[in-house]
Amino acid sequence: MLVEEMMVTDVITLKKEDSIKNAVDLMKEKKIRHLPIVDRTKTLIGIVTDRDIRSAVPSIFCIDKQKEFLNKPLETIMTTDVITAHPLDFVEEVAATFYKHRIGSLPVVKKEKLVGIITQTDVLKTFVELTGTNQPGTQIEIRVPNKPGTLADILQQIRHFHTNVLSVLIYPDKMKAQSKIIVLRLGTINPNPIINALKEHQYEILWPNLSGYHNG
């Protein structure tokens, strides 16, 4: 999935001449933590976060200094070396950028103009959609040998049942290096026929199951 499909395009911004107080009020009102700073042509020139403000604000005991601080223009505290994303970046790249730079949001810039913003929450939401948990379904986990053709064989078994596969995730098995875990989300309330068919083909179903404990 691409950034342009996930980003918010109605971006709330300020100008570098606006005061720090403006930014504080706006963040509070809109419940946001990142304010891109743009010029008249919508070119991105900086960003101010709630963290920038908190770390720059003088002690609460110096009220005069604090007032003076709040009246300063945003250009005095904004970060100008902004990490940005492009509308054609992939969700995985953006997730890696958040992780690497320990930041919570990325302005999306196309030809130097601000066209959107994407936050960690947007990315998380996209990952939730990728796992299919936003549609009614049952999840099963299968431990499989790490070799070609396994996934195809499993899906071949499922094909006999008129059941939709909502998502497929494959991740490394932390317990056994030579195997992988396949997580399937199935569009059914009754996965038993599929589980039984997989068991008949010697597949190890990890869940639903509990460490050697069987229900029913």
Added chain:
Amino acid sequence: MDDKIAFVFSNNLLNYKFRQGHPFDQKRIELTIDLLKEIGALSSSQMILPRMATDEELLLVHDPTYIEAVKKAGKGKLSIEQAENFGLGTEDTPIFPNMHEASAIVVGGTLTAVDFVMEQQGKHALHLGGGLHHGFRGKASGFCIYNDCSVAIQYIRKKYDAKVLYIDTDAHHGDGVQWTFYDDPNVCTVSIHETGRYLFPGTGNIYERGHGQGYGYSYNIPLDAFTEDDSFLFAYRKTVSEIARFFQPDVILTQNGADAHYYDPLTHLATTIRIYREVPKLAHELAHQYSEGRWIALGGGGYDIWRVVPRAWALLWLEMTGQVEKATGTLPKRWLEKWGNRSPVSLPETWDDPENLYPPIPRKSEIEEKNRITVEKALQILKG
């Protein structure tokens, strides 16, 4: 029995039948009725017939195109491609002849129960054919075609303007009902279910609390797999009593799915028949405390139709009619004889389950602790 209490039933309700061997099997209602009759707890004068829901009533919740599709499907006139868009013709909800009529009478039965209670013909009514809580506006899901719970609640809102508390103790999350009323502060939905981590439908986490005006009017208690009686009942009692006190409902609608039992083949909770004694007891009390007794109870899931559902649903009716003392000791011999040789599993001989129904659950105390924390978190906003 001072008050008149209704048991909604007709054989037409048994037409909601997908195919032989399908896990959703309304034979369980026949088994329940027979059990109740054997112990002399259900008389024909208490039984009332369900009516058919009109299209207009179904439209309170469902899309017109969906209703048309269900009608066509039941006449064999819906193509497979079209059917798939509506969740029909799947392994869960296969197409069957006259499926519209069979589903509309399920909804009608729930409306019959609603009118009985709301028009003060009696304080409580039970409709075991209802409780199909997964049905969506335009899609069948999880064995449910039309969502009788949602239609009935919307019908109560429109016709009687009453505040509805919906309590869902089916082992699966009551997603269809929750989403229908997600932004409505006059309908409070509470669902206590096995966590959706693996189990269908996957939703029902504590942070689904409602939206906009409806924020704080949806509650979810996702219990850990292998939750046992004490922990289940702790979660149920605490959640439901606190929410009822906060919400002050005009009427209580309960969805009494009976699939949280250890024997149930589709879920992984580990409760016994004891919870089916206790769950209706509290609902009954709360209905009298807050809603002048107005209580409509519905069926729902329940896939061990031999060993679990008949006892569980009989207990629901016995609680409703104040006859629980009739459910002690052994089950009636005639009932056991009649159904014993038709059942693929051997039937339990007593109303209560034995102590050692299942081997001890590993990590029991961790499961209990986790459930306790879940309840606390889910109810946090009530304190604010």
